[in-house]
Amino acid sequence: MATEENKKTGAGQGSKPGSKPGSQQGFVYLPLIAGWLVPGAGHFLLRKWGRGALLSASILGMFVIGLAMQGKLYAGAHDILHLLGLAGDLGNGLLYIFSRMLGLGADQVQVTTADYGTCFIVVAGLLNVIAAVDAHNLRTGRKA
Amino acid sequence: MSHFLAVVLFAFFASIVFGVTMRDTPRRMIRYGIYCFVLFVGAAIVLSWLMFLIAR
Numbered sequence: 705m706a707t708e709e710n711k712k713t714g715a716g717q718g719s720k721p722g723s724k725p726g727s728q729q730g731f732v733y734l735p736l737i738a739g740w741l742v743p744g745a746g747h748f749l750l751r752k753w754g755r756g757a758l759l760s761a762s763i764l765g766m767f768v769i770g771l772a773m774q775g776k777l778y779a780g781a782h783d784i785l786h787l788l789g790l791a792g793d794l795g796n797g798l799l800y801i802f803s804r805m806l807g808l809g810a811d812q813v814q815v816t817t818a819d820y821g822t823c824f825i826v827v828a829g830l831l832n833v834i835a836a837v838d839a840h841n842l843r844t845g846r847k848a
Numbered sequence: 849m850s851h852f853l854a855v856v857l858f859a860f861f862a863s864i865v866f867g868v869t870m871r872d873t874p875r876r877m878i879r880y881g882i883y884c885f886v887l888f889v890g891a892a893i894v895l896s897w898l899m900f901l902i903a904r
Contacts, residue, residue, distance in 0.1 A: 755868050762861040769857060773849065820854045827858070831865040838869040848872045 735843045739836030741797040746839025759835045766828035767799050775821025777809030789822070795829025852892075859888030 739746025744760025747753075777800065781787035793800050803809055813819055841847040867881025 754874075758864055758868050762864040766858075766861045773854075817849055817854070820849075820851075824854075824858065827862065831862060834869050835865060 732843060733840065735839035736836050739839040740795070740832065743797070743799070743832050743835065746836050747842070750839060750842050752839075752842065763796075763828050763832045763835065764799070766824050766831070767796055767803075770821040770824030770828060771803065771808050773821030773824065774810045774813075774815060774818040775823070775825045776811065776813050776818065777803055777825065779804070779811075789826055792826035792829045795831075795833040796825070797832065800829065855889060855892045859885050859892075863888065 735746035735749050737746075738749055742760075743763035744756040744758075747756030747759060778786055778789040778793045781790050796803075809825070810818055810821075813822060838847065863881045863885040866884045867877040867879075871877045871880045
């Protein structure tokens with residue numbers, strides 16, 4: 705079934721008949737980097753449209769809901785917990801950078817739901833890292 | 849937004865990502881996504897009741 709899907713979606717394009725999936729030409733880390741910067745972009749590059757759309761919608765949805773709940777965007781690493789939060793937030797790639805530039809997200813957690821919002825934003829970043837690594841695995845042929 | 853709705857939304861989105869990234873075929877993705885969703889929400893309900901009973 706995975707082979708049929710690959711034929712339909714065109715995964716493994718650029719590979720010659722008989723060659724290993726991982727021996728495709730081009731920059732092998734491009735889906736990983738694109739997937740980190742823009743949620744789902746790594747899968748879109750590999751023409752996995754359905755998977756990319758689901759991942760993009762899920763991660764974007766979590767991030768936006770987190771902001772709507774007045775979640776906090778970590779700005780600096782004052783202590784180890786803030787450092788971990790910042791690492792999670794950075795997983796969102798351009799979403800985090802643009803949100804910081806636009807001044808979105810609360811500076812201080814003031815309502816109960818803001819704690820959940822902060823958690824949503826951090827987890828969205830971590831899920832985006834998982835999605836980017838998945839795109840990399842698809843690119844190298846480690847996953848069908 | 850209620851706490852339960854937050855749990856359901858969290859479980860929904862996280863389960864989609866887990867399903868898509870951890871399995872190879874669409875059928876297995878859906879099954880694993882549903883499995884994760886049930887575990888997320890089920891664990892939240894069970895732990896909530898436990899904390900409620902302990903607090904009494």
